[in-house]
Amino acid sequence: MxxxxxxxxxxxxxxxxxxxxxxxxxxxxxxxxxxxxxxxxxxxxxxxxxxxxxxxxxxxxxxxxxxxxxxxxxxxxxxxxxxxxxxxxxxxxxxxxxxxxxxxxxxxxxxxxxxxxxxxxxxxxxxxGVPAVTAHRALTIAEDGPRRLHPGALADTVVLVAGGAGAVGHAAIQLAKWAGAVVITTVSGPAKAALATAAGADHVIDYRAGDPAAEIRRIAPQGVDQIVEVAPAQNADLDLAVIRNRGSIAVYANNGGDQVSLDVRKHFSLNVRYQFVLLYTVGMPDVHAAAEDINAAIVDGAxxxxxxxxxxxxxxxxxxxxxxxxxxxxxxxxxxxxxxxxx
CATH class of the missing domain: 3.90.180.10 (Medium-chain alcohol dehydrogenases, catalytic domain)
Incomplete structure (x- = not known):
């Protein structure tokens, strides 16, 4: 062969x-x-x-x-x-x-x-594989959120997906929408905005134009519930500005740098949860749970x-x-x- x-x-x-x-x-x-x-x-x-x-x-x-x-x-x-x-x-x-x-x-x-x-x-x-299972894991780590995805699992939840035109971002948008969330995503320009919109995002924000934090807060005045983060070093300040109390930030990549500086007082005052996600080591039970939910989403055409x-x-x-x-x-x-x- x-x-x-x-x-x-x-x-x-x-x-x-x-x-x-x-x-x-x-x-x-x-x-x-x-x-x-x-x-x-x-x-x-x-x-x-x-x-x-x-x-x-x-x-x-x-x-x-x-x-x-x-x-x-x-x-x-x-x-x-x-x-x-x-x-x-x-x-x-x-x-x-x-x-x-x-x-x-x-x-x-x-x-x-x-x-x-x-x-x-x-x-x-x-x-x-890697994109969809990673996205599933990122959407199921919140303290107040579900451990499995299905229609309605993320109802009344606002999810922010950083980099919605990437493969993981694309899967995160689709899975979050299938599960009932309001999805906001950030992108780097009009071409990627068109792709994120096609994926089903409710709100697409060009982070290079205007004030993305203010725009996200306009859409979600109480803050976002969950963030699917591809660039924690670059987006730490933005994430802190828009996360709600007891919100969760799932980090699955290190685009933009390996070191992250966090304001401890501001984060613990909001009870923010950071969860780092690496598919290789999440464990097969989580991979199997993700696969079952992903297949259910496929059957639903999502x-x-x-x-x-x-x-x-x-x-x-x-x-x-x-x-x-x-x-x-x-x-x-x-x-x-x-x-x-x-x-």
Whole structure:
């Protein structure tokens, strides 16, 4: 089978097309024929490492955490998944040399493979994973909020999504709207505002124009209940200016800097909760809860992708995975997908 591998950290040129054997699944595992693989920022960051040429934990690694395809073989002890099932996968490359989705077949623990609803195509399935599960976690950490999402779960809640044109922001907007929230999002210009509006945001604010804090307070005079934050260093002052008493701020990325300075007195006077979210270490129970709710949202038609839904799709073939990684690393807006095999 064809697979993309890298043997040392570095820029996208370290990615190579190779021939590998497809192994049989062991106990508790399934083999998935990947139809569409997806590239996330975490994929190129893992590939680049902290320095070029840095040693890897394995002789070679297959990249990409997310993808969708068809179950091709089932190992002993697996229940609920069968040959021929359409599925989406998550964390495929985490702590695994040969699990990534940038290959024609991958073998994964069954607990990381989820049925894809009949109404969903493989593009949507591949676009879930890291962005959608992260968004779900960010929306379910509030002290006064729900632990699961469903229609009405976030009724009477105002959610602020920073960076609504990104993949996580897009999923957060869609899931929050499906759950009944009023959604405000901040973006960096008119083009991204159009995407966030297409995703379903009720209010879209260009943070580079005017006074975004004043505009958010005009929409939510009592403050926002929950913030899904991509750039805590840049947005700490804005978040403090708009969060309500007992509000929660879920931080899932470090765009704009690794260090955050907080006014302790002002934060504790509002009982503000900061929750940091890293999908790799949230634990499988939370991943499974998210997957169940995400699939329910898909069935309800709440998670479309594509430019008309606010998330443009950019397509590459497997042999051009290096170019796909480079596109994400350079900050392309939308979702980068790799066509691996025929659906």
């Amino acid at each position: 064809k697979a993309i591998v890298y043997r040392a950290t570095g820029d996208s040129s370290v990615l190579e097309l190779a021939d590998r054997g497809a192994r049989d699944p062991g106990p508790g595992e399934v083999r998935v024929r990947i139809v569409v693989s997806a590239v996330n920022p975490t994929d190129w960051k893992s590939r680049r490492g902290t320095a070029p040429g840095e040693a890897l934990p394995f002789p070679e690694v297959v990249p990409n955490q997310d993808g969708a395809g068809v179950v091709d073989a089932v190992g002993p002890g697996v229940e609920g998944l069968h040959i021929g099932d359409r599925v989406w996968v998550v964390l495929a490359a985490y702590q695994r040399a040969d699990g990534g989705t940038a290959q024609e077949f991958t073998v994964l623990p069954a607990e990381q493979v989820f049925s894809l609803p009949e109404s969903a195509g493989f593009d949507l399935g591949a676009s879930l 998670l479309p992708v594509g430019e008309t839904a606010g998330l443009p799709l950019h397509r590459f073939v497997l042999a051009d995975t290096a170019a796909a990684h480079a596109a994400v690393e350079e900050g392309i807006t939308g979702k980068v997908l790799i066509d691996v095999s025929a659906g």
